[in-house]
Amino acid sequence: MVTAPSYTHELQVAQLAVQRATILTKRVFHEKAKGTVDKNDKSPVTIGDFGAQALIIAALKHNFPEDAIVAEEEAAQLKEDANLRDTIWNLVKDTKLDDEEAEKTLGGAIKSVDSMLELIDLGNSPGGSKGRIWTIDPIDGTKGFLRGGQYAVCLGLMVDGEVRVGVLGCPNLPVDDSARLTADIGSNATDEGRGVLFSAVEYKGANSRPLTTGGLSPDSKHIGMRPIEDLTKATFCESVEAGHSAHDDQAVISQKLGITEPSVRMDSQAKYGSIARGAGDIYLRLPVKATYQEKIWDHAAGDLIVRESGGQVTDIHGKRLDFSIGRTLANNKGVVAAPLPVHERVLKVVQEVLKI
Numbered sequence: 001m002v003t004a005p006s007y008t009h010e011l012q013v014a015q016l017a018v019q020r021a022t023i024l025t026k027r028v029f030h031e032k033a034k035g036t037v038d039k040n041d042k043s044p045v046t047i048g049d050f051g052a053q054a055l056i057i058a059a060l061k062h063n064f065p066e067d068a069i070v071a072e073e074e075a076a077q078l079k080e081d082a083n084l085r086d087t088i089w090n091l092v093k094d095t096k097l098d099d100e101e102a103e104k105t106l107g108g109a110i111k112s113v114d115s116m117l118e119l120i121d122l123g124n125s126p127g128g129s130k131g132r133i134w135t136i137d138p139i140d141g142t143k144g145f146l147r148g149g150q151y152a153v154c155l156g157l158m159v160d161g162e163v164r165v166g167v168l169g170c171p172n173l174p175v176d177d178s179a180r181l182t183a184d185i186g187s188n189a190t191d192e193g194r195g196v197l198f199s200a201v202e203y204k205g206a207n208s209r210p211l212t213t214g215g216l217s218p219d220s221k222h223i224g225m226r227p228i229e230d231l232t233k234a235t236f237c238e239s240v241e242a243g244h245s246a247h248d249d250q251a252v253i254s255q256k257l258g259i260t261e262p263s264v265r266m267d268s269q270a271k272y273g274s275i276a277r278g279a280g281d282i283y284l285r286l287p288v289k290a291t292y293q294e295k296i297w298d299h300a301a302g303d304l305i306v307r308e309s310g311g312q313v314t315d316i317h318g319k320r321l322d323f324s325i326g327r328t329l330a331n332n333k334g335v336v337a338a339p340l341p342v343h344e345r346v347l348k349v350v351q352e353v354l355k356i
């Protein structure tokens with residue numbers, strides 16, 4: 001009998017690395033000035049994005065020096081802007097887990113500002129179908145992060161093009177798996193009762209546990225999607241940004257399925273985590289621009305966490321997301337994530353409405 005690899009060490013490092021990075025992102029979240037700059041594609045990036053990426057890559061390089069990394073950010077802008085670079089360095093050098101053993105597992109502090117820049121740029125792998133490739137979104141939902149809403153620190157390990165390990169740190173979601181799904185938390189919210197670390201290993205199921213600032217919380221719980229037969233009772237979630245997912249199409253789909261409650265709008269892969277634990281049921285991402293290619297770091301961890309929770313994740317054509325062809329999901333359009341028993345029914349209505 002062939003048993004599936006358990007990826008125990010990978011999972012532990014990934015969880016701790018995400019947990020450490022969220023200490024940094026939370027510090028930035030609670031500050032007014034988040035050091036926002038516009039990237040070439042005009043999307044925003046903050047000091048938190050760069051800092052979190054450096055910390056996660058440092059942990060991966062320490063533990064798995066041979067592995068390739070696909071990460072969202074690059075250091076070019078920081079090399080030209082000494083102020084920005086120094087602000088990030090001040091954050092990074094002071095961020096550590098308050099559990100010594102856990103911090104040791106991650107390899108401890110980054111040595112210098114120059115090694116921080118080098119680490120950030122190690123995330124430049126082209127991706128692909130062979131070998132071990134990590135994918136990082138240091139702050140997914142940057143717009144939500146800036147708005148005071150949901151965001152996620154995301155890390156996935158792909159081996160030969162398939163996601164095998166996925167971790168999502170969601171500092172602003174309730175710890176309580178059974179809490180009702182609500183939209184943005186509002187920028188005045190405190191950390192009280194919030195912060196969850198989702199994880200999954202292929203064929204081993206998915207879990208949630210409270211985010212801590214030290215070692216991993218022992219309160220790990222198995223999570224699963226809500227069994228939902230009557231689709232009129234389903235809770236849908238979608239992006240806050242109408243430019244990322246077509247709100248008008250979503251409304252028509254909901255209506256056709258007889259859903260009267262409006263969709264819950266929420267930024268980032270917190271949507272995948274929320275449906276995986278049954279706080280919501282269905283996540284649709286409906287293409288706005290036909291030419292847009294989804295990025296692998298925006299979906300890898302969430303895709304595995306939902307599938308390991310009893311869900312199915314496909315694109316709008318019904319194809320599984322294909323992480324094996326590079327930094328983008330060039331073979332896919334949009335996302336339809338739902339509990340396995342109802343996925344086909346939802347997909348059919350999506351295709352009817354989108355006329356495909």
Ligand SMILES: Nc1ncnc2c1ncn2[C@@H]1O[C@H](COP(=O)(O)O)[C@@H](OP(=O)(O)O)[C@H]1O
Pocket residue numbers: 043072137139140141142143144239240241243244245266267268269288289292294295298
């Ligand atoms: N036109 C577009 N269509 C779909 N997704 C887009 C998009 N433009 C940007 N995005 C992606 O949407 C992600 C946020 O997803 P969501 O809308 O679910 O919160 C962004 O991640 P970042 O915030 O990491 O840049 C970005 O990669």
Ligand SMILES: [Mg+2]
Pocket residue numbers: 137139140141297298
């Ligand atoms: Mg993202």
